[in-house]
Amino acid sequence: MAENPMLKFVKIPRLMPQKREASDRAHDFGEIYAEFSEDKAAEQASRCSQCGVPYCQTHCPLHNNIPDWLRLTAEGRLREAYDISQATNTFPEICGRICPQDRLCEGNCVIEQSGHETVTIGSVEKYITDTAWAEGWVQPIKPAATRGESVGIIGAGPGGLAAADMLRRAGVQVTVYDRYDRAGGLLTYGIPGFKLEKDVVMQRVTQLEEGGIEIVTNCNVGVDISFDEIRSKHDAVIIATGVYKSRDLAGPGSGADGIVKAIDYLTASNRHGFGDTVPEFEDGSLNAASKRVVVIGGGDTAMDCVRTAIRQGATSVKCLYRRDKANMPGSLRETQNAEEEGVEFVWLTAPNGFVGNPVTGVNVQKMRLGLPDATGRQSPELIDGADYVEPADLVIKALGFEPEDLPQLWGAEGLEVTRWGTIRADFETGQTRLPGVYAVGDIVRGASLVVWAIRDGRDCAAAILAQFDEARSIAAE
Ligand code: FAD
Ligand code: SF4
Numbered sequence: 069m070a071e072n073p074m075l076k077f078v079k080i081p082r083l084m085p086q087k088r089e090a091s092d093r094a095h096d097f098g099e100i101y102a103e104f105s106e107d108k109a110a111e112q113a114s115r116c117s118q119c120g121v122p123y124c125q126t127h128c129p130l131h132n133n134i135p136d137w138l139r140l141t142a143e144g145r146l147r148e149a150y151d152i153s154q155a156t157n158t159f160p161e162i163c164g165r166i167c168p169q170d171r172l173c174e175g176n177c178v179i180e181q182s183g184h185e186t187v188t189i190g191s192v193e194k195y196i197t198d199t200a201w202a203e204g205w206v207q208p209i210k211p212a213a214t215r216g217e218s219v220g221i222i223g224a225g226p227g228g229l230a231a232a233d234m235l236r237r238a239g240v241q242v243t244v245y246d247r248y249d250r251a252g253g254l255l256t257y258g259i260p261g262f263k264l265e266k267d268v269v270m271q272r273v274t275q276l277e278e279g280g281i282e283i284v285t286n287c288n289v290g291v292d293i294s295f296d297e298i299r300s301k302h303d304a305v306i307i308a309t310g311v312y313k314s315r316d317l318a319g320p321g322s323g324a325d326g327i328v329k330a331i332d333y334l335t336a337s338n339r340h341g342f343g344d345t346v347p348e349f350e351d352g353s354l355n356a357a358s359k360r361v362v363v364i365g366g367g368d369t370a371m372d373c374v375r376t377a378i379r380q381g382a383t384s385v386k387c388l389y390r391r392d393k394a395n396m397p398g399s400l401r402e403t404q405n406a407e408e409e410g411v412e413f414v415w416l417t418a419p420n421g422f423v424g425n426p427v428t429g430v431n432v433q434k435m436r437l438g439l440p441d442a443t444g445r446q447s448p449e450l451i452d453g454a455d456y457v458e459p460a461d462l463v464i465k466a467l468g469f470e471p472e473d474l475p476q477l478w479g480a481e482g483l484e485v486t487r488w489g490t491i492r493a494d495f496e497t498g499q500t501r502l503p504g505v506y507a508v509g510d511i512v513r514g515a516s517l518v519v520w521a522i523r524d525g526r527d528c529a530a531a532i533l534a535q536f537d538e539a540r541s542i543a544a545e
């Protein structure tokens with residue numbers, strides 16, 4: 069009998085693709101992990117125990133058929149592995165790179181729970197899809213038949229583009245409007261290249277356009293075209309605008325030059341990487357080169373800022389966070405990468421004003437952890453008399469994002485929002501209270517993850533198609 073190609077987790081240890089040395093990777097914006105070789109991908113996939121109840125799949129927001137594509141990879145049947153993987157995930161090469169797998173699929177892998185390390189699901193997913201691109205298996209969409217209905221999508225981030233892909237596959241006419249000059253949303257201008265190289269995003273955008281999706285860039289809805297006009301042009305509209313209003317810091321000196329928002333800083337860096345002329349980068353206001361940089365915040369955006377500053381040639385990079393390492397919201401893997409690259413974390417500290425204009429320092433208050441709050445996390449408390457000044461030439465505020473006030477900006481009466489300012493929409497279909505208007509991604513969930521935006525976009529597209537079909541059958545009666 070042929071040997072079972074799976075269940076090798078007892079003999080074969082977990083192995084991630086080769087990670088570039090910190091001394092090498094800290095000078096450029098290339099991704100830090102190499103690709104698996106074919107035999108390593110097959111070997112790592114073969115560690116899967118093919119669980120009858122695969123918790124990895126349950127905890128993947130897209131419910132990817134992980135056990136099946138791992139088995140096919142272990143057997144060297146990559147084309148079939150790709151077909152299964154792309155059936156549930158619109159952008160598997162992107163999720164394989166930037167999903168926080170330790171909190172989703174891999175964090176729930178059964179063999180990890182049994183004392184063996186998790187299967188490297190994300191790296192295998194990336195390997196399968198990168199191979200598909202290299203082999204020419206990823207082709208522009210060719211709908212079997214076209215339909216008369218048209219959908220307008222506001223926002224070309226992962227949520228909007230995932231919906232666009234599904235609708236176009238069904239033959240719908242799709243137009244995506246975005247205020248930026250390139251599509252991709254935060255994949256293009258937020259997330260740095262060392263996590264997600266930009267040609268990976270751009271090749272997807274090109275594939276979608278070649279499949280007949282129209283992407284209208286430099287089109288700020290509410291300014292260049294009204295929301296009502298978009299509604300009048302299309303049979304349905306999807307709002308996928310993300311959340312971009314940065315949470316701010318008060319305190320003496322907080323308006324000084326040299327104190328900037330994380331999104332402005334990261335966008336300038338990504339634009340520079342594309343070869344664009346970026347005046348704020350050239351004049352140094354959004355460039356960390358030769359500066360003492362202090363980043364405030366402990367989430368993934370803060371991690372992206374500190375690691376960008378290292379690559380830009382900052383003299384020193386410190387990250388202030390009011391809790392400790394065990395209680396920070398950012399991924400531990402990214403924190404470790406940042407530490408390896410030379411970032412200094414100053415745990416249990418919070419800013420209490422700034423010195424100088426332009427800024428020369430941050431007034432820092434030391435904290436300690438007190439009793440747990442309602443969420444179970446220990447609350448930070450001030451330690452009296454333990455303030456000091458941390459020298460800084462550039463301070464980056466990475467404290468999270470909130471939604472813009474869309475009903476007011478767009479004069480969209482009837483577009484209901486929650487008390488957090490996110491759009492009120494059905495979580496399964498994305499349907500808002502306005503007829504024919506749907507919403508997906510961060511603008512509904514608040515700042516979340518790429519994989520959830522993809523899930524929302526796909527679910528919403530399915531709901532719109534069902535609605536179109538129902539309208540057709542009523543018209544035919
Ligand atoms: P977005 O990606 O924000 O796209 C919205 C689009 O709408 C943008 O292109 C914007 O220009 C456009 N738009 C907005 N308003 C208008 C308007 N009025 N008219 C026209 N267009 C408009 N998630 C992960 O899973 N892994 C990560 O590693 C990760 N890292 C991150 C790092 C940073 C720095 C940030 C900020 C976020 C990160 N995220 C990460 C979160 C992830 O990027 C978002 O959850 C995801 O991009 C949300 O997708 P979206 O389609 O809802 O919105
Ligand atoms: Fe894991 Fe994300 Fe891929 Fe799902 S999409 S299998 S959570 S890496």
Ligand code: SF4
Nearest residue numbers: 116117119124177178
């Ligand atoms: Fe394989 Fe782990 Fe998923 Fe089980 S939980 S099917 S071992 S990847």
